[in-house]
Amino acid sequence: MDRPPIIKVENLVKKFGNITAVRGIGFEVEEGSIFGFLGPNGAGKTTTINVLCTLLSPTSGSASIDGHDCMKQSALVRKSIGIVFQDTTLDKDLTAFENLSFHAYLYGVKKTEIKGRVDEALKFVNLYERKNDLVKKFSGGMKRRLEVTRGLIHRPRVLFLDEPTLGLDPQSRTNLWEFITELPRRHNVTIFMTTHYMEEAEVCNRIAIIDEGKIIAEGSPVELKKTVGGDVIYLSTTDNEGSLEILKRTLGLDASIKDCELYISTERADACLPELIRTLADRVLEVRIKKPTLNDVFLKLTGKAIREEGAGATDTIKEAVRAYRRRH
């Protein structure tokens, strides 16, 4: 860590009756970073956020934000944080301007400063032109942008985003991410976020993966992907048997034939690919490279895919089709 931790969590436990939602977790979040808290449904993500945001008291353990104890100094913690909840909390019968003004007022922003801040916040998310429209007329993406900017209106040090892109179409998700990733630089804010979308977590500086109330892995996206091993090269050739011999004997690669394709496991595909293609030359028909994804990490650690989509899902479908063909 280059900068001091702004969030510190130690041995945090939260029980609801006989359900233990969080089982003794600990982590630190560096100031000015984007920290991703990932896990399947019911893993304990929202519970952890609620404890950090002082909305729930933990059963045991400790947590602090910007040096303030989340249990004993809740008023100071609340001043230091902004929250975008998993479920929307905008008032749909108020305008965009009114929603933000009310929030600024609640957070004690000076009356004379409210209008300026709200206008600035609306401009930041390209909603200034729509400031006098009722929120119920907004699309899902517009509402999400409004909520994120609302969370920033009192200039918090840490912004919690619980599933910020839930229910958005891919384009709105991309737009929202472009804006979220700007926040640490533009507002000097630290982001603590949860998501089910593994490809979104690629933007995080650090990630903690939580499953059944326990942190099962922590690291940067690159570090986590390294734990699943290297790249895979899929190769179609005019003569797979002959090519396999060459790959193994001449190039010393870890190759095998799977489903009428050559399958090569390697640390880094880009390091061996030029020589491989040079050696096999005209035999090569098609080459595909699959780099490990965060979804592979998740799959390996928890035995379940966090959400099957994108490249992962395509591979799963392809595999299912191949299995079907083998049987019929």
Ligand SMILES: Nc1ncnc2c1ncn2[C@@H]1O[C@H](COP(=O)(O)OP(=O)(O)OP(=O)(O)O)[C@@H](O)[C@H]1O
């Ligand atoms: N107020 C509550 N009372 C009882 N049990 C609760 C309460 N809040 C959460 N839980 C339980 O705690 C566990 C963790 O829930 P939590 O909402 O933290 O999960 P999550 O990781 O945020 O899941 P999701 O991805 O679905 O949002 C679940 O088993 C849930 O049923």
Ligand SMILES: [Mg+2]
């Ligand atoms: Mg949740």
